[in-house]
Amino acid sequence: MSDQPRRPAKPHRRPKKDPVRILAFEVLRAVxxxxxxxxxxxxxxLRKARQNADFETRDAALATELVYGxxxxxxxxxxxxxxxxxxPLREVDPPVLDVLSLGAHQLLGTRIPPHAAVSxxxxxxxxxxxxxxxxxxxAVLRKISAHDLDGWLEQVAPPYxxxxxxxxxxxxxxxxWVVSALWDALGGGRAGIEDLLEAxxxxxxxxxxxxxxxxTPAELLEVAGADSALPGRWSPYAVRLAEGGEPGALEPVRxxxxxxxxxxxxxxxxxxxxAPVEGSDARWLDACAGPGGKAAxxxxxxxxxxxxxxxxxxxxxxxxxxxxxxxxxxxxYQVITADGTRPPWLPGSFDRVLVDVPCTGLGAxxxxxxxxxxxxxxxxxxxGPLQRSLLREALAAVRVGGVVGYATCSPHLAETRxxxxxxxxxxxxxxxxxxxxxxxxxxxxxxxxxLGDGPDIQLWPHLHGTDAMYLALLRRTA
Numbered sequence: 001m002s003d004q005p006r007r008p009a010k011p012h013r014r015p016k017k018d019p020v021r022i023l024a025f026e027v028l029r030a031v032x033x034x035x036x037x038x039x040x041x042x043x044x045x046l047r048k049a050r051q052n053a054d055f056e057t058r059d060a061a062l063a064t065e066l067v068y069g070x071x072x073x074x075x076x077x078x079x080x081x082x083x084x085x086x087x088p089l090r091e092v093d094p095p096v097l098d099v100l101s102l103g104a105h106q107l108l109g110t111r112i113p114p115h116a117a118v119s120x121x122x123x124x125x126x127x128x129x130x131x132x133x134x135x136x137x138x139a140v141l142r143k144i145s146a147h148d149l150d151g152w153l154e155q156v157a158p159p160y161x162x163x164x165x166x167x168x169x170x171x172x173x174x175x176x177w178v179v180s181a182l183w184d185a186l187g188g189g190r191a192g193i194e195d196l197l198e199a200x201x202x203x204x205x206x207x208x209x210x211x212x213x214x215x216t217p218a219e220l221l222e223v224a225g226a227d228s229a230l231p232g233r234w235s236p237y238a239v240r241l242a243e244g245g246e247p248g249a250l251e252p253v254r255x256x257x258x259x260x261x262x263x264x265x266x267x268x269x270x271x272x273x274x275a276p277v278e279g280s281d282a283r284w285l286d287a288c289a290g291p292g293g294k295a296a297x298x299x300x301x302x303x304x305x306x307x308x309x310x311x312x313x314x315x316x317x318x319x320x321x322x323x324x325x326x327x328x329x330x331x332x333y334q335v336i337t338a339d340g341t342r343p344p345w346l347p348g349s350f351d352r353v354l355v356d357v358p359c360t361g362l363g364a365x366x367x368x369x370x371x372x373x374x375x376x377x378x379x380x381x382x383x384g385p386l387q388r389s390l391l392r393e394a395l396a397a398v399r400v401g402g403v404v405g406y407a408t409c410s411p412h413l414a415e416t417r418x419x420x421x422x423x424x425x426x427x428x429x430x431x432x433x434x435x436x437x438x439x440x441x442x443x444x445x446x447x448x449x450x451l452g453d454g455p456d457i458q459l460w461p462h463l464h465g466t467d468a469m470y471l472a473l474l475r476r477t478a
Contacts, residue, residue, distance in 0.1 A: 015126035024066035075173040172197035199461035214257035235266040264466030278401030290318025292325030303331025355394040363468030435478035
């Protein structure tokens, strides 16, 4: 036995609790465990954190970047983490994988120094996972820190020439089937799809709408300040907030005279309102009105013409959101809870109808990056019959000479042109022919470029700075 005195054991050190990274971890767990959306979970957690005097504005900005950056780049980080461990990724406990992904984003997607990114993430692991699994996190992150993002992409992404779709999927962190679907809808070569995928990974601007008759863009620009806001690109009612702008701090937004609404969503409502109709123009319908953004703009536009708006929403909680959005509308309106596939209104009752159908949401991946990992190709099979039924009922609801706007926040061809073509041609179980003709929507949005060959329009994040909204206008003929 050695006569050397034994070195005293190091005293156990409690891990330091970092409120920013703990908050980011809690959001990622909610997204994974409860299928929550980060844009709904993060704001209340940030509001609660701000009550702590030590939690600063820059802390909120870092927490936001960690959450959204990690979710957007999840596919890329999964590929890199897989290359650094000796087991299939599915065998890693989800909380451990969330911590590893947060660490990978700090190492590869931010300017945080590598040593700080590793040490801060290991401390987080000690708090939320325990010392044992924190050692595993430490070992993996040290392997990840050996290369920058470009170096890792060279290793984990197949060459474009060998497998173009998988190359783009790994490089730009989209599921392969989404890359394929977006490429089909966009058409063209490599440059366009890469621009689109890159735009999906950028933080979107916060866009406001000044509801006509209640507010103006000039008012929003004034209350926001010249350094904090810019006019919209395409919508005459839009104002764009600078990064970090807080919509709820603006009086017109608090009072409901203005709201947060993507410019693409505004353009859909504007195009429908601008479409020429034959005869009366007194009754408008929003058949899928929740959560109320388009209904509020349509209601204001209808009020300017003395028209009545009926806003219908199937889900009661979403109908309440529509009521809140329309509260104070200057013209006549009514909000009802009803199923657009089994409507309570009589056929031919309306002059204009908007049907913004439920969809995969592939056009809003900038705002809800987790949706790209949550959706599956088979989801299209569930949405397809519903979308066709809603469009058929919308066409039945409009009178001869009136106009229907079919809108969806997805560019997937199975949710856009295929739906419209099937309904017009009477394809599908129980479907009959519909007497309607397409209306060219492009002239109704003067000044908006790159709207395609028509008559329908497709907006794109990389071309228009909007969500990828689709709109087809149809006039009832008989």
